[in-house]
Amino acid sequence: MLFSVTRFTTRFGARRAALAVLLNAALLSGVQAAAAAPVDTAPTTYSDAAALGKLMFFDASLSASGKMSCASCHSPSHAYGPPNGLAAQLGGADMRSQGTRAVPSLRYVLNRTPIWSHPQAASLSERLSETDNAPMGGFGWDGRFNKLHDQASFPLFNPNEMANKDPDAVLAKLQRTPYAARFKEVFGQNIFADPTKAFTQAMYAIERFELEDPSFRPYTSKFDYYLDGKVQLTAQELRGKKLFDNPAGGNCASCHIDQPGVNGAHPLFTDFNFQALGVPRNAELRANADPKYFDMGLCGPIRTDQSSDKTNCGLFKSVSLRNTATRHVFFHNGRFHTLKDALRFYVQRDTNPAKWYPKDAHGKVDKFNDLPVALRVNVDTTDEPLTRKAGERPVWSEQDIDDVAAFLTTLNDDYVLNAKRSR
Numbered sequence: 568m569l570f571s572v573t574r575f576t577t578r579f580g581a582r583r584a585a586l587a588v589l590l591n592a593a594l595l596s597g598v599q600a601a602a603a604a605p606v607d608t609a610p611t612t613y614s615d616a617a618a619l620g621k622l623m624f625f626d627a628s629l630s631a632s633g634k635m636s637c638a639s640c641h642s643p644s645h646a647y648g649p650p651n652g653l654a655a656q657l658g659g660a661d662m663r664s665q666g667t668r669a670v671p672s673l674r675y676v677l678n679r680t681p682i683w684s685h686p687q688a689a690s691l692s693e694r695l696s697e698t699d700n701a702p703m704g705g706f707g708w709d710g711r712f713n714k715l716h717d718q719a720s721f722p723l724f725n726p727n728e729m730a731n732k733d734p735d736a737v738l739a740k741l742q743r744t745p746y747a748a749r750f751k752e753v754f755g756q757n758i759f760a761d762p763t764k765a766f767t768q769a770m771y772a773i774e775r776f777e778l779e780d781p782s783f784r785p786y787t788s789k790f791d792y793y794l795d796g797k798v799q800l801t802a803q804e805l806r807g808k809k810l811f812d813n814p815a816g817g818n819c820a821s822c823h824i825d826q827p828g829v830n831g832a833h834p835l836f837t838d839f840n841f842q843a844l845g846v847p848r849n850a851e852l853r854a855n856a857d858p859k860y861f862d863m864g865l866c867g868p869i870r871t872d873q874s875s876d877k878t879n880c881g882l883f884k885s886v887s888l889r890n891t892a893t894r895h896v897f898f899h900n901g902r903f904h905t906l907k908d909a910l911r912f913y914v915q916r917d918t919n920p921a922k923w924y925p926k927d928a929h930g931k932v933d934k935f936n937d938l939p940v941a942l943r944v945n946v947d948t949t950d951e952p953l954t955r956k957a958g959e960r961p962v963w964s965e966q967d968i969d970d971v972a973a974f975l976t977t978l979n980d981d982y983v984l985n986a987k988r989s990r
């Protein structure tokens with residue numbers, strides 16, 4: 568099966584690498600590959616639908632508050648990620664309702680995210696021998712959308728975000744925009760007479776913008792130029808890359824793939840797989856004031872079709888690390904606000920749990936406290952660097968963390984290649 572892959576222990580590194588190749592191959596031949604040429608160059612044409620979708624993406628008048636557009640959260644000057652360090656953004660009709668998850672960057676992943684799949688192990692013995700197959704793909708931290716046009720309606724209706732009551736509310740607003748006439752020219756003069764069709768076309772337009780606009784995939788990072796042989800990495804950046812790659816050390820590249828794919832497609836630093844990392848509960852999220860509330864990703868409460876399998880609880884999708892060094896909020900619940908803290912968490916989660924988790928009523932460190940106790944077994948303790956014991960030495964020193972942060976900074980877009988010095 569195309570996407571079948573074993574559970575990820577370092578022992579299966581080879582199979583994981585094979586997956587990376589398969590994944591790229593599949594994507595290049597797949598339906599979403601419209602813009603996935605070798606280095607994922609943008610299509611030469613820009614459709615009328617995409618142009619309309621762009622207007623919609625930036626149009627705050629499409630929200631109940633009149634103040635929030637897609638771009639309010641997915642800011643183009645912040646790699647289509649959040650413009651601030653809030654763990655979750657404020658929205659709703661009064662712009663005071665808080666969401667429950669951090670805003671992901673929309674760069675690079677939109678045309679290269681595989682559809683959601685969760686191939687099951689063929690037999691019990693396969694499961695027992697740790698070859699249970701991993702869930703992967705789909706949009707959202709929990710992978711619940713396969714199509715961008717399906718995803719686009721979620722924020723338009725979500726009471727914490729753009730908060731429209733229903734499609735009619737969106738269409739009424741759309742018809743009052745300066746580009747309503749253009750919408751009719753493109754989709755038919757009578758398009759608004761058929762609300763279902765009009766709404767479908769509107770979501771399609773947003774999807775076209777997301778797939779066609781080159782600003783979602785500029786490939787202008789220092790790392791891209793390095794892959795193309797146009798620039799060297801510094802000694803520190805190379806040290807960081809080595810630490811990032813080392814399977815017995817950081818082991819980051821086993822999930823955040825940094826090797827070019829077939830045909831030279833530049834890597835996205837994600838494998839689109841799901842993992843439970845045990846990120847600590849974040850008190851900045853209002854939903855967490857309720858001790859019985861848990862955002863468990865794949866198994867709910869937002870996603871609802873995978874909750875019967877409790878091994879899904881706590882799993883979130885691995886995200887691209889491109890432009891991550893520009894962010895001020897990390898992981899699905901926005902628990903960390905600096906890149907270095909996110910890195911420290913990986914290497915010190917197990918060696919010094921008291922640094923990350925509060926104490927429970929009995930004075931014991933409440934490790935993996937963002938999951939109900941019975942489900943904490945789902946948290947990854949088999950992949951390096953998540954295998955250590957309390958008191959052991961972390962796999963990275965502070966110097967190492969600086970070096971990896973320097974390497975990750977080479978993934979920021981808009982790197983200016985030095986003009987050759989004239990002598």
Ligand code: HEC
Nearest residue numbers: 636637640656658668669670676706707708709719722728
């Ligand atoms: C209030 C902030 C906010 C607004 C407004 C917003 N989003 Fe998002 N967006 C998010 C958050 C948070 C997520 C992660 C959601 C989740 O996992 O449930 C997300 C996820 C996404 C994703 C999935 C990305 C991925 O890699 O899986 C896409 C695509 C997206 N948004 C597009 C849009 C579009 C299009 C609009 C406007 C119609 C929009 N967003 C409006 C906050 C926002």
Ligand code: HEC
Nearest residue numbers: 817818819822842846883884885886897898899909913950
């Ligand atoms: C076993 C797979 C796996 C390994 C190994 C791994 N990651 Fe991740 N990474 C993930 C997943 C899954 C997420 C999202 C988890 C969440 O939010 O709950 C993530 C999220 C992140 C984020 C947050 C990005 C954002 O935009 O919020 C950073 C930074 C990161 N990883 C860096 C690293 C580094 C550095 C290493 C090596 C020390 C590493 N990862 C190792 C799977 C992995």
